[in-house]
Amino acid sequence: MWPGLEALPWRWAGGAALGLGLALEALALLVRGWWRRRRAPRREVLFFPSPVTCTAALLGEPGPAPCLCPLPHGDSPLARLLRRLLSARRSLELCLFAFSSPQLGRAVQLLHRRGVRLPVLADCSPHFAGIQVRHDQESGYMHHKFAIVDKKMLITGSLNWTTQAIQNNRENVLIVEDAEYVEPFLAEFERIWEEYNPANYTFFPTEKEQK
Amino acid sequence: MWPGLEALPWRWAGGAALGLGLALEALALLVRGWWRRRRAPRREVLFFPSPVTCTAALLGEPGPAPCLCPLPHGDSPLARLLRRLLSARRSLELCLFAFSSPQLGRAVQLLHRRGVRLPVLADCSPHFAGIQVRHDQESGYMHHKFAIVDKKMLITGSLNWTTQAIQNNRENVLIVEDAEYVEPFLAEFERIWEEYNPANYTFFPTEKEQK
Known part of the structure; x- marks a missing residue:
């Protein structure tokens, strides 16, 4: 001292x-x-309808950069949704009532080419070369509209993945990273994925169903 | 010292x-x-379809207590949704694409009798005695399915408020108290409420729309 x-x-x-x-x-x-x-978990809300904007650069489409098309090239709810989906590095679970939007379809095919695991559950069956899609034989609708990015970001709301919904409807999409939401949705995905296993399909009514 | x-x-x-x-x-x-x-903000997920359970006690319906009906009297996603809605003390904003479930309708009428403020936005117009409902003249759908309890709890998801959706479909509902979600949804409600003001209705096509 x-x-x-x-x-x-x-x-x-x-x-x-x-x-x-x-x-x-x-x-x-x-x-x-x-x-x-x-x-801090990401907490974001997107509202639709979305103005139509050019998404060529986001989707890595060939052509001049910057794109010379006549569409506006600013931000839009659709562009933000595409960016969140395209941030997937390992997996993207999709669980969708309807899926016919060309832009969202191109995003999924781009992720598939990058090697992202892409299990798809759908009510009506979309077709993607090389992507496994399971759908149901139930009388009720598989009415979910959610995606899970890298098992840590949930994207869910009222929006069906169609051009009608994106461009014309009032819709909402929540971007969520809180485990209290992501984990139950992952478990719901796994549950439905197992239930829709083609090995469980019944192509003829069983005795019980005939009653 | x-x-x-x-x-x-x-x-x-x-x-x-x-x-x-x-x-x-x-x-x-x-x-x-x-x-x-x-x-801690409430963070909860409900998945449907919901088993059919007795909701008479929740909805304060007259009759013996405990109810003697043959339905199960346990918990269910519908019962939990009803409890969250019935927790409203001051206001319940409703913004719904479809609303025909008898149980959810009775919950809304019960809240109305208790003096809870109940502004309703709907795509197709439900009728409730004494409750103000605004709907749209748009070509797109007002496809939201959300409710806001006392301006602090958001209830939103894929679930339309119909018996078909509740009992037969795969659906999700998020219960959310984080301000990052509640505030944008409140603002969206106010925005649509103003846009659907009957004073703005056009009953005949304007010159612009005829083109």
């Missing part, structure tokens, strides 16, 4: 204690704030 | 400073944990 320090009165040390306590607390607050910002 | 305290060595005071700092930090963590638990 330095000479003379022993002689400092105890009440100075009390002040130092309080000061150190407050400094520790401020540091903890800073670290926690940084940690929370770094890990 | 107490006699003798002045004589304590300074390094003891250093230990006391660290101890006090750590104690302050632990207290702050406890208070913050309690505060976060107290204010």
